Amino acid sequence: MAAGRAAGSRTTAALSELLRVPEGERLDLSAYDARATPAGPANKAEALADLARMGERLADLQERLYAASTAGDRRRVLLVLQGMDTSGKGGTVKHVIGLFNPSGCRIKAFKAPTPEEQNHPFLWRIMKALPERGEIGIFDRSHYEDVLIARVRELVPRSQLGRRYGQINRFEKSLTHDGVTVIKCFLHISNEEQRGRLLERLDRPDKHWKFNVGDIEERALWPAYQEAYEIALERCSTEAAPWFVIPADRKWYRNWAISKLLLEHLEALDPQYPKGDFDVEECRQRLLAAE
Amino acid sequence: MAAGRAAGSRTTAALSELLRVPEGERLDLSAYDARATPAGPANKAEALADLARMGERLADLQERLYAASTAGDRRRVLLVLQGMDTSGKGGTVKHVIGLFNPSGCRIKAFKAPTPEEQNHPFLWRIMKALPERGEIGIFDRSHYEDVLIARVRELVPRSQLGRRYGQINRFEKSLTHDGVTVIKCFLHISNEEQRGRLLERLDRPDKHWKFNVGDIEERALWPAYQEAYEIALERCSTEAAPWFVIPADRKWYRNWAISKLLLEHLEALDPQYPKGDFDVEECRQRLLAAE
Known part of the structure; x- marks a missing residue:
């Protein structure tokens, strides 16, 4: 019976290890190729076929996770999505979730x-939006904005900003103690790719609603944001809650990789359908006996 | 520009008219065949094919509804699902939503x-769980429990119960004034079908988590629940927020019918992508000019 298990587990599965930001090392995002496909499918057709296969397995594992929660298993998953404008946070929710x-x-x-x-x-x-046991929680942006835009736009004094990294690490560690598996994905796109995606939004009237003039101003701060991300990922990729860098210039690879990360973590959790606490034969007879 | 439109509209489309509970008439649920397929596909294969086609159209209309909300359109949809245990409220969320x-x-x-x-x-x-503008809200059970189980189990004095129907009607009318299209579906299954579905849950260990011994006791109150539903549907099927009776013994028909109702209502709303409030050419030049 899984009811006693509480701690969110870490996985040592392949893609998770490959994309994980190492603890305690200097991170240089410019060394990460946003168009890379470091593992898995080599093209879009393969990725879509694999995604369809993974979809069934993901849905099955999700049902098991939810079923287990009805018998007291406190485990759950929290997927955190961060990335520059147009990096595909919304697209990930649509296609993966x-x-x-x-x-x-x-x-x-x-x-x-x-x-x-x-x-x-x-x-x-953040606390108010956490998933309940048995659920998959998804954050499209998160508490990391409080060390990203807050840093770039100097929204809080530097001393307060400095304290936040530690607060975040302690907060996330406490989540894992309560059964939450935290999966933090930085959707890494290149500067050129963002320009292309913003131009596409301008070219298509059905995408105009996604465009804000403010996006152009934010884009001018690209180097400052990259630096803020480097610092956040460096300081907050922990044993309890690691960061993953997702190459996101190719949407099909981004979707495949995040699905695969979810699959590896859910398989590591290995949630089980709970045993019923009732007498099956007696219940059957009662149902058949009544008119 | 749709920003000024606020009232949730009613549709006169075909299936909606066919399944709608008429206002001000006595309702006899035993006259409704839970295995009926009164319109649309005649078999499961046809239903699944049509559902796939509708899926694309539904997703497109949903995106338009959301896009319109970013420009001030307050309209949104609220789908209310009610029905006896095993009637398929959860299955509808999974397959339709x-x-x-x-x-x-x-x-x-x-x-x-x-x-x-x-x-x-x-x-x-109920108020706290309402959809925001641009969203599709889904209630799996709802405020109707307060005139269903509350009536059958006599949880409140009869006089208080009697007031609730009017409170519900005024509440739902106020929602439509605020731009909410309310679609209330009663998933109508037969007593025999429920017995079969409960027995199936007993037969399959991976379904035991969905089974409660209490379900057998609730089932003994079937006639009282049917009467409570008849009264609720009679008194609360209004011009502003009509009830629909969905034949739900066949899961494929239930999913098709609810999808079709959603489609008819969303098509009647006809949400439009908003026009951007920026100078496209100027934005393009700024994007291309920056390094």
Whole structure:
């Protein structure tokens, strides 16, 4: 019976190891090729075929995770998606999370903090959006914005910013103690790819609603954001909650890789259908006896 | 520009008219055949093929609805699912809502009220779970439990129960004034079909987690529940928020019919991509000019 298991597990499976940001090392994002396909399918057709196969397995594991929670298993998954504008956070939710049963997913897109949220510690709104046991939680942006845009735009004093990395690490560690498997993905796109995607949004009237003039101004801060990401990934890729760098210039590879990461982690959790706590034969007779 | 449109519209499309509970008439559920296929596909293969076709159209309309909300359109959809145990509320979420982009869906499964919820009016927890503009909201059970189990189990005095139908009607009307299209589906299964589905859960160890001994006791109250449903559907099928009776003994027909209802209502809303409020050519030049 899995009810006693609480700690979110780490996996040592192949892709997870390959994409994981090593602990305690200097990170240089410019050394990561955003068009790379370091493992798995070599082209889009292969990736889509593999994704369809993985979809069935993911949905099955999700159902087991949810079923186990009904018998007291506290385990759950939290997928954190971060990346520059157009890096594909929304596309990942659509194409990867779309493989799951939507009733077991808890999706939260974090925007600029509301006045109420600003009246609380930065982790307050994060806590409120956490997945319950048995669920797959998805954060489209997250508490990392509080060390990313907060750093680049100097929204808080440097001393306060410095404390946040440690606060984040302790927070995430406490989550794993409560049964949460935290999977943090940085969707790594190149500067040129972002330009192309923004231009495409301009070219297509049905994409205009996704475009903000502010995106051009943010883009001018690209080097500062890359540096902020390097620092965040360096300081917050921990044993309990590692960061993964996802090559994201190719959408099909991004979707495949994140699906594969989810699969490796869910397989490591290996959730089991709980045994019923009732007498099957007696229940059957009662059902058959009644008119 | 659709920004000014606020009222949720009603559709006069075919299936909606056919399945709609007429206003102000006595309802006799025993006259409704739960195995009927009153319109559309005649068999499972046809239904699945049509569902796949509808899926693309539904996802497109959902994206338009969401896109329109970014420009001020307050419209949204609320799908209410009610039905006896095993009637397929969860299956509908998996197979029908699974056709949408999960990021635009807000799903809430209502359980027995918590102590905090019991300290508030019965609509309090309902209000908190409403979809935001541009979203598809899904209620797996709803405020109707407060006139269903509350009636059958006599959880509140009869006078209080009697007031609730009017409260519900006024509440739902106010929702439509705020741009919510309310689609209420009663998943109608036969007593025999429920027996079969409960027996199947007993036969399959991977379904035991869905089985509760309490389900057998609830089943003994079948006639009282049917009567409670008849009264609720009679009194609360309104011009603003009609009820639909979905023949649900055949899962493929249930999924097809609810998808079709959603499609008819979304097509009636006809949401449009908003026009951008920026100078496309100027933005393009700025993007191309920067390094």
